[in-house]
Amino acid sequence: MLIAEAVRARFGQPLSYIIARKQREAAQHILQSILSLPERRVSGFVEQLSEAMMKPWSGLPILVLSLFLMYEFVGVLGAQTLVDFLEESVFGAYINPWVNQMLASFIPWSVVRDLLGGQYGVITLGVRYAVAIILPIVGTFFLAFSVIEDSGYLPRLAMLIDRIFKKIGLNGRAVIPMVLGFGCDTMATIVTRTLETRRERLISTMLLALAIPCSAQLGVMLGLMAGQPKLLVLWAIIVTGIFLLIGFLAARVIPGERPMFYMELPPLRLPTLGNIIVKTYTRMEWYFREVFPLFILASVIIWFGRLTGLFDVVVNALEPLVSWLGLPDETAVAFLFGFFRRDYGAAGLYDLRSTMNGVQLLVSTVTMTLFVPCIAQFSVTIKERGLKTALAIFAFIFPFAFLVGGLLNKLLVILGVTI
């Protein structure tokens, strides 16, 4: 200790700094005798592409293009083609009927039968959800994300977006959890760990819960608004606006250190197949260990809620709220299920789409997007941020989503807008 003190007193600067400096000088000394660098570096396609990604005018179109490609891969191939196959052809045609048949012939108590099978059972809903919906969506998403990650695009995107993110109390690095959120908000909430300050973790967790729809929800929503590009554009503008507005306000209200942005920009590279497979596999394995139990839990809660009649009470309580939004009463059920799985709420709206006009569709999709996180995301939020923070986020989002929906409805009605 004494020696450390004495050494510290000898130098005016932090010791770690002095040591780093000396190490660098030593390394430089060694390198000098063995390293020669070409005077001029060639500027090929890779350098030009890298440059284009960082210029705002070409960077934004590249971002839109990558999001579109990602949507085609995850939203169409994963969330539609593969999900349809696994849900309809595997679970719908073989597993569920088989489970239900076994239950019907071996278990005489309907309460237990409903826990395991039927419409909301642990196997028929919980396992089916995890394997038939989450597996293909999350699988394709992680695959796409690994490709993007290994290509070196993310740091360039982070630097492109840093100034905007600073306004909402985050720094460019937060694009990683935000982009992940479009895959699965639950996973993205866990990834907010990588942000440096408590303040950034809090703001990003809240924004993920509020305004970032996950791929499953997005898939159904896009189906819901398919063929109505005006509706889709309005929805995107409103949700983006709310994301920025709430982020901006949160940055003003929540105290803490200002965010700081620094990131290495590795050269752009073609990803190698082996790395991508290993990455995707480890992520999925980890994902299933963390999130799978929560789906089972959700099925048990749904079973319990229906068994005790608790759900009818909640649906009845939600009805005046949805009628304030100008929506049909049946949407209350969709909102309740939206808490158990985000896309399930959207799917509930999808079934009701023929009974709703354009304004109602817009109001309901906006409200559903903002509406509470799914139960898996909620429990991960408790784990990562603590119960108090999670409840506070919940207590903010729930009334806020309905407030925005209600005001949007009133505004559209007053203006006499028809979509």
Added chain:
Amino acid sequence: MKISESAQELLEILWVVTEEEAKAGLQKKDAPADGAGELVQHGLAEWKGNLLIPTLTGKPEATRAIRRHRLGERLLADVLTMEATLLDEHTCRLEHSLFDGLDESICTLLGHPRFCPHGRPIPLGECCREMRASVGRLIAPLCQLQPGQGGDIAYIQMNNPRRLQKLMAMGVLPGVSIKLFRRSPSFVFEAAYSQFAVDEEIAADIYVRLNGL
């Protein structure tokens, strides 16, 4: 106004005590009698009971003296890379030869540094307030370079330990050659054979000895 070196040092101590440590003044027992007497005689300080306090004319004089001292430290430590043990002695000698006006030129050459090597703030001069850059500069913070400009890193401003740590982790250290590529939307530079993107605050911590000067 010409005062002795020991009186000037006392004036600097007086400034640190009143401005940085926010005390009312310097206790009589801590103030050498002849230096104190000289300051009082020149109207730079006065006795208030047992406390020596700077007068209205003494305060700006003291600020300038501190400024010269800390600028001198910056010059010796970072540009001429002098070791810390020798720093104090040489700075004291140097600051007395820095007459007013010369300190502004040095300040501008060094890119208007805000902190001395020990991390204590350097009082602003006229040149800093105007961000004067007309004199051919030797050193400038990275955030004031134009894309394509570069040089060797002269020193790192160390007032924020978190930022310093990041810079050290990036290998951004004095002596490393550095080149700025972009200023917008973030600062992109190359140092130690790697490219980095940083925000303006971090870019303002890196002081570069410009090439071609």
